[in-house]
Amino acid sequence: MLEIIDLTKKYDRSLAVDHLNLTVESGEIGVLLGPNGAGKSTTIKCIAGLLRFKGEVRICGYGNKTLEAKRRLGYVPEMPVMYEYLTVREHLEFIARAYRVPDWEKSAEELMERFELLDKAGKTGRELSKGMQQKVSVCCALLPKPELLLFDEPLVGLDPKAIKEIKTIFQELKAEGRTILVSTHILDTMENFWDRTMIMMNGKVAASRTKAEVDAQNESLEDLFFAITEGEKEATP
Numbered sequence: 001m002l003e004i005i006d007l008t009k010k011y012d013r014s015l016a017v018d019h020l021n022l023t024v025e026s027g028e029i030g031v032l033l034g035p036n037g038a039g040k041s042t043t044i045k046c047i048a049g050l051l052r053f054k055g056e057v058r059i060c061g062y063g064n065k066t067l068e069a070k071r072r073l074g075y076v077p078e079m080p081v082m083y084e085y086l087t088v089r090e091h092l093e094f095i096a097r098a099y100r101v102p103d104w105e106k107s108a109e110e111l112m113e114r115f116e117l118l119d120k121a122g123k124t125g126r127e128l129s130k131g132m133q134q135k136v137s138v139c140c141a142l143l144p145k146p147e148l149l150l151f152d153e154p155l156v157g158l159d160p161k162a163i164k165e166i167k168t169i170f171q172e173l174k175a176e177g178r179t180i181l182v183s184t185h186i187l188d189t190m191e192n193f194w195d196r197t198m199i200m201m202n203g204k205v206a207a208s209r210t211k212a213e214v215d216a217q218n219e220s221l222e223d224l225f226f227a228i229t230e231g232e233k234e235a236t237p
Helices: 040-047 067-071 088-098 104-114 130-142 160-175 211-216 221-235
Strands: 002-011 014-024 029-033 054-059 073-076 148-152 179-183 196-201 204-210
Touching (some): 029 221, 067 073, 130 160, 160 179, 211 221
Parallel strands (some): 029 196, 073 148, 148 179
């Protein structure tokens, strides 16, 4: 479960996230939507503990800076970052040792097979394309089987098979009762794979809806997004 209470983040005089409150329950796929500059990536980085902020972020009841919370968190950044001279397999081993994952080799092999990385297992980070690096980043986040997973624009740069695989994994994680928060601006990729959406504008949640609420109005995620974002623009003097 993810809880965000009064999250505020400033860059100098710029207010990137403005007193944000949201909750994503266990077994839910939450989608953070919004135009560029809305504060989505900043919010994700605050949750992951990469930025200082005011307010409170709790992961499964623990403050996000605690070791207990970090053990329960998996994070896939928008831009994959790999160690240049570690191989794909060594990246997975590094994560396995850091998280003390028992019998990690079999899980690592299965993940590499799912994302067509077995033939790249001996390649170093510097030898991989951005798309391949993104696949490794996803595998590293999944390997410890965390209770909360953060995905910041996870489908950018991936080939169609990898996108299909991630969507399948989303459903598997949901069925296992894990919590997922995805930040994206590509609406159609998440149309059938979400339970709760938060649409951000100017650092705030302009609207929060469950899929059941949207379906009851006979709307799509795209309909809701444009109704909120275009309406906000028209209301801005």
